[in-house]
Amino acid sequence: MANKHKDLDHVVHIQPIVLLIFFNALPSMPGSFFLDKMATPAAPASTPAAGPAPAAAPSAAPATAPAPAPTPASAPAPSPAPAPVAAPTPAPASSSDAAAAAATTAAPGQTPASTPAPAQTPAQSLPGPALPGPFPGGRVVRLHPVILASIVDSYERRNEGAARVIGTLLGTVDKHSVEVTNCFSVPHNESEDEVAVDMEFAKNMYELHKKVSPNELILGWYATGHDITEHSVLIHEYYSREAPNPIHLTVDTSLQNGRMSIKAYVSTLMGVPGRTMGVMFTPLTVKYAYYDTERIGVDLIMKTCFSPNRVIGLSSDLQQVGGASARIQDALSTVLQYAEDVLSGKVSADNTVGRFLMSLVNQVPKIVPDDFETMLNSNINDLLMVTYLANLTQSQIALNEKLVNL
Amino acid sequence: THRPHAQMIPSAEAMASRKEGTGSAATSSSSTTGPAGKGKGKGGSGDSAVKQVQIDGLVVLKIIKHYQEEGQGTEVVQGVLLGLVVEDRLEITNCFPFPQHTEDDADFDEVQYQMEMMRSLRHVNIDHLHVGWYQSTYYGSFVTRALLDSQFSYQHAIEESVVLIYDPIKTAQGSLSLKAYRLTPKLMEVCKEKDFSPEALKKGNITFEHMFEEVPIVIKNSHLINVLMWELEKKSAVADKHELLSLASSNHLGKNLQLLMDRVDEMSQDIVKYNTYMRNTSKQQQQKHQYQQRRQQENMQRQSRGEPPLPEEDLSKLFKPPQPPARMDSLLIAGQINTYCQNIKEFTAQNLGKLFMAQALQEYNN
Numbered sequence: 224m225a226n227k228h229k230d231l232d233h234v235v236h237i238q239p240i241v242l243l244i245f246f247n248a249l250p251s252m253p254g255s256f257f258l259d260k261m262a263t264p265a266a267p268a269s270t271p272a273a274g275p276a277p278a279a280a281p282s283a284a285p286a287t288a289p290a291p292a293p294t295p296a297s298a299p300a301p302s303p304a305p306a307p308v309a310a311p312t313p314a315p316a317s318s319s320d321a322a323a324a325a326a327t328t329a330a331p332g333q334t335p336a337s338t339p340a341p342a343q344t345p346a347q348s349l350p351g352p353a354l355p356g357p358f359p360g361g362r363v364v365r366l367h368p369v370i371l372a373s374i375v376d377s378y379e380r381r382n383e384g385a386a387r388v389i390g391t392l393l394g395t396v397d398k399h400s401v402e403v404t405n406c407f408s409v410p411h412n413e414s415e416d417e418v419a420v421d422m423e424f425a426k427n428m429y430e431l432h433k434k435v436s437p438n439e440l441i442l443g444w445y446a447t448g449h450d451i452t453e454h455s456v457l458i459h460e461y462y463s464r465e466a467p468n469p470i471h472l473t474v475d476t477s478l479q480n481g482r483m484s485i486k487a488y489v490s491t492l493m494g495v496p497g498r499t500m501g502v503m504f505t506p507l508t509v510k511y512a513y514y515d516t517e518r519i520g521v522d523l524i525m526k527t528c529f530s531p532n533r534v535i536g537l538s539s540d541l542q543q544v545g546g547a548s549a550r551i552q553d554a555l556s557t558v559l560q561y562a563e564d565v566l567s568g569k570v571s572a573d574n575t576v577g578r579f580l581m582s583l584v585n586q587v588p589k590i591v592p593d594d595f596e597t598m599l600n601s602n603i604n605d606l607l608m609v610t611y612l613a614n615l616t617q618s619q620i621a622l623n624e625k626l627v628n629l
Numbered sequence: 630t631h632r633p634h635a636q637m638i639p640s641a642e643a644m645a646s647r648k649e650g651t652g653s654a655a656t657s658s659s660s661t662t663g664p665a666g667k668g669k670g671k672g673g674s675g676d677s678a679v680k681q682v683q684i685d686g687l688v689v690l691k692i693i694k695h696y697q698e699e700g701q702g703t704e705v706v707q708g709v710l711l712g713l714v715v716e717d718r719l720e721i722t723n724c725f726p727f728p729q730h731t732e733d734d735a736d737f738d739e740v741q742y743q744m745e746m747m748r749s750l751r752h753v754n755i756d757h758l759h760v761g762w763y764q765s766t767y768y769g770s771f772v773t774r775a776l777l778d779s780q781f782s783y784q785h786a787i788e789e790s791v792v793l794i795y796d797p798i799k800t801a802q803g804s805l806s807l808k809a810y811r812l813t814p815k816l817m818e819v820c821k822e823k824d825f826s827p828e829a830l831k832k833g834n835i836t837f838e839h840m841f842e843e844v845p846i847v848i849k850n851s852h853l854i855n856v857l858m859w860e861l862e863k864k865s866a867v868a869d870k871h872e873l874l875s876l877a878s879s880n881h882l883g884k885n886l887q888l889l890m891d892r893v894d895e896m897s898q899d900i901v902k903y904n905t906y907m908r909n910t911s912k913q914q915q916q917k918h919q920y921q922q923r924r925q926q927e928n929m930q931r932q933s934r935g936e937p938p939l940p941e942e943d944l945s946k947l948f949k950p951p952q953p954p955a956r957m958d959s960l961l962i963a964g965q966i967n968t969y970c971q972n973i974k975e976f977t978a979q980n981l982g983k984l985f986m987a988q989a990l991q992e993y994n995n
Contacts (some may be wrong), residue, residue, distance in 0.1 A: 376854070382754065404694065410752050432784070485860070489906065540976075543873060544986075624837060
């Protein structure tokens with residue numbers, strides 16, 4: 224067995240690239256015809272060895288993916304990624320489902336020993352040559368800003384020479400969406416041909432995090448960088464053992480296109496059912512979720528964008544009111560500008576906007592001036608009285624202090 | 630009432646790592662005396678070691694999230710702050726939360742948790758230096774004995790540590806409420822002696838205003854995080870609630886006043902106790918005096934009759950002096966009352982401003 228691996232080594236290195244070229248150049252039908260030739264039966268035999276091996280030592284790595292496939296054929300035996308299928312995604316309606324579902328038996332999140340070797344084709348999510356499954360509509364990923372800040376921070380603290388960082392995503396799942404509320408980075412080593420992820424560390428961290436928030440589950444993983452690489456596929460495989468249908472999040476810290484694009488993917492099967500299966504990352508909709516307090520926190524933090532040395536202080540009570548009213552003033556001036564434009568004919572009038580404006584103006588309640596005067600005065604009196612009491616209390620305790628210390 | 634929460638203790642590893650790690654930082658910092666390894670603040674230096682606290686945006690978000698998800702009602706959530714000290718500035722770059730204390734896992738080892746967490750974080754290059762801890766608060770009531778003890782143990786081990794108090798209810802009202810506190814050097818001295826008797830406190834000349842000192846906070850972000858913020862701003866919807874300008878906040882004020890009243894009640898009880906104590910002492914003095922006088926008279930009589938005088942009895946055994954009431958508690962109560970009053974005053978100032986704005990709108994309407 225070992226010899227066989229050695230033989231394959233040099234072959235294996237070329238394979239991913241070869242495969243990419245194949246899959247990109249050929250339509251899938253001829254591809255599947257070609258792949259037919261490969262001896263798949265031998266694969267399951269080696270799987271029991273590959274499967275239970277904990278992802279902890281992603282090992283003799285490079286060949287992890289293609290190695291177990293003892294086939295001398297030029298392309299490794301791709302096999303369905305076990306995870307995505309069993310998950311409740313409405314996803315790939317392709318009949319690949321049936322075959323894969325059968326293969327994965329009843330263990331949704333784990334790599335059942337019966338599935339063929341976890342060799343995956345590093346296909347990109349291009350709707351080109353491959354058979355794309357329909358997008359898992361209705362699957363929305365809701366991100367909290369704390370995750371993104373955490374990811375950026377770990378990217379800034381990455382080791383020398385590391386091009387990207389990866390980590391685990393934690394959160395909760397409900398029927399229609401997945402809410403990611405926490406994350407932590409996981410040390411990993413990545414080079415041209417191999418990738419090593421410290422899963423032991425990931426497990427430990429998850430246990431620690433669980434102590435604080437017992438409701439959080441592993442939802443998937445994240446990576447910085449703007450593209451999905453072959454290694455991503457491998458890592459995705461590891462994570463699919465931890466969570467059913469893991470989500471992959473990419474945060475583009477290299478600022479391609481001048482923006483930090485944030486995308487989420489889930490892996491779906493593709494390929495010809497019953498034969499060779501591949502994995503494709505299909506995009507998901509990303510929405511941002513905020514708690515109220517988070518919103519306020521983010522608004523405040525955002526102010527550092529405007530200050531020269533990126534430093535802001537926390538403002539005092541009246542300053543805050545001043546700030547809020549300034550914001551409203553800005554909003555009002557925008558609205559006024561719009562109204563003027565409509566009046567002068569620059570912009571065509573829109574009835575819905577008009578209605579909103581109407582309700583806005585009517586928000587200020589119409590109260591008889593005398594009544595309003597009374598209300599205002601009584602409120603002001605209340606507040607003044609409370610201030611007076613507070614001051615009185617303070618002087619009282621100061622006095623008490625002095626007396627006791629006599 | 631608060632559920633008793635764990636005392637936050639800086640782990641031994643934290644202290645150990647400070648000894649090895651920050652030698653250079655210590656030499657550059659002007660006000661710490663001696664190498665960082667010692668950690669004992671020499672209170673005699675007068676001015677405190679930290680003039681400003683600089684927090685990363687990430688830490689703010691994490692604290693907010695922790696309370697939002699795990700804190701309910703009057704329970705407090707706590708966590709540890711990590712960062713480093715640069716000259717007279719304390720930079721907080723990361724934090725991690727502490728699990729809540731529940732009765733069922735009494736064998737939960739906090740030190741273990743802390744050590745593991747820090748070790749793991751070190752692997753991903755996160756600053757693993759303890760620089761303080763944070764706690765959420767309910768309507769501003771945080772001046773308690775537990776907090777004092779925790780902060781003392783932190784400051785004792787690591788001189789520059791601060792405690793960040795996060796007020797979620799005030800934040801929900803419109804603006805982030807985060808304050809950093811340290812114990813004053815005077816109070817540190819007293820705590821070190823562990824002597825909270827009135828004499829010691831009087832000697833230390835500690836008033837409730839000088840127990841905690843507030844350190845100004847600034848928030849700083851890196852460039853990349855700024856880019857992220859721009860991205861978020863584009864993508865997310867404009868906030869449709871402007872809580873800050875809401876006029877319907879009498880509930881909040883009512884709650885604050887309620888708590889203030891409770892404290893003032895406690896304070897008055899304390900004062901009554903103190904008064905009784907004073908009265909008792911003076912009564913005892915009188916009794917002692919009378920006893921002595923009677924003794925003297927008897928002795929004189931005996932002398933005149935030629936009998937030996939009665940032996941001098943130990944007066945302190947006869948008249949046990951009453952226990953002076955604990956002064957520390959009343960100091961804490963006074964401090965708490967002070968905080969409440971400050972909060973109330975801030976609140977009323979804001980509300981007055983809002984009322985005047987409403988008036989202006991109304992006038993315009995007419």
